[in-house]
Amino acid sequence: MTVKLFKILIFGLFSLPALWLLGQWGFYAMDAPHDLGFNPQEASNRFSGIWALRALIVALALGPVALMFRLTWPIQIRRMLGLFAFFYASLHLSSYLGLDLLGDMDAFWEDIKKRLYILFGLGAFLCLIPLALTSTKGWIKRLKARRWKQLHRLVYLAGILAALHYLYMAKGNQLEPKIYAAIITGLLLIRLWRLWPRIKRRTMKPIAQDITIKRDKAQARS
């Protein structure tokens, strides 16, 4: 019951920015007063981008929150947040490619080759595609839970690339991209910290064996 309420609430909350953006472009198209400012393309790129980043951060944070407070609802709304991140990333790319570059694929290709932040942004978007595609129950079954989980760790790569995209985009020494990057780094560290025992077991074992063999040999010699 509460999960359903949360779902509706979060859905409404994350739908509003998109509705606002689409509405403003609607006003623009009708030559009516709008709030996109004097460089609507720039405003639209930034607005959709920052909301993609926010949805991604909330999606990444829900796991730790669930663990910390022993809750299950955050895990149940996580998929929706992930899909919102993909949705806003799609809006972001469409805004840039469609409204800003007006579909000029040569200019887009030049951007990818010459501008690192564009490459990072595109990388983040590409990471999110398979995650969005395999977000259904059917795909979880088809891939088996273990492999599905492995695949969906791509979300951390998407997070890192998205943070780099923003950091490299901003000119001068600006605070906001650093805050976003710090949050994503923090969430990634929590994840690594939780995974650490498993990583240690997997990587330390052979070394430990090696050490015991050497010790045994040394003892045999003495």
Added chain:
Amino acid sequence: MVIRHRAPTDLRASDITPLALYRNRRAFLSMLGAGAILAGSLHAPKSHAQSPDQSARFDPYQQAPRNQGLSSSEELTAHEAVTSYNNFYEFGTDKGDPARYAGQMITAPWSVLVEGACERPGLYDLADLVPMSDLEERIYRLRCVEAWSMVIPWIGVPLHKILSPLGPTSKARYVQFETLADPKMMPGLAYPVLDWPYVEGLRIDEAMHPLTLMATGLYDAPLPNQNGAPLRLVVPWKYGFKSIKSIVAIRFVEKQPKTSWNQSAPSEYGFYSNVNPDVPHPRWSQATERRIGDFRRRDTLMFNGYADQVASLYTGMNLRRNF
């Protein structure tokens, strides 16, 4: 990003003087003038403005003659856009921050420190530095490095009219300019986006070039604070960040002076920063630009369309290396 709604006091497009009317304002004024002659109370023309009873009605900004030869005939960018879509990081990095916060900057009295290789260094009052009787209007294209552009009716005096009387010596090979950095009036200074104070520079021949303008006004009025009141540079063939705002110091120097964006990212912003569609920037392609008010991009012109006047300044120079 914060969703901003229009405040009830904000101007709407319909509140702004229609362009046609603005363009015809001089005809309109002279018509009034003609009427005034008939009525026997002529509005003082510039040369007669000294007589005390008429000086109160003399507005040097309204009456600054347009320099037709150096002015663009393109459609002007709306006044509202020119005065509310600004980069002036001392007030914040959002384009709306300067219009929001620059009102608290005190611009009178204003003094400018002149130092370095010149015969008459010193602390000058604004009025002693800028010959107000020489104000003229010039309509220039402004091309920002962020790939947007505007067409702005500036009012000011050519920079050489300010620099020459200061008597630059033979050692004055460059000129450096510095922006006010007062944390009490400029909230953006709280965070080191750049190494404050903001500094910019020109080679002396660029500074003395007839196109280089020291602006004190735009759209027939003194500069709004967000546009760099009371004194800003306008170098129309260079990216906008070269046109330094709210100047408090002018230095004649022998070596190429440091400039803020170049210090921040030397690989991205060169000392020259001439508008050049063929030299891409790591952040923005410079091949095209969006004129504010347009939906589509347009091609960017070499030297922002001022190649005929300024290309000779750079003959023999590799513009790819000296970007």
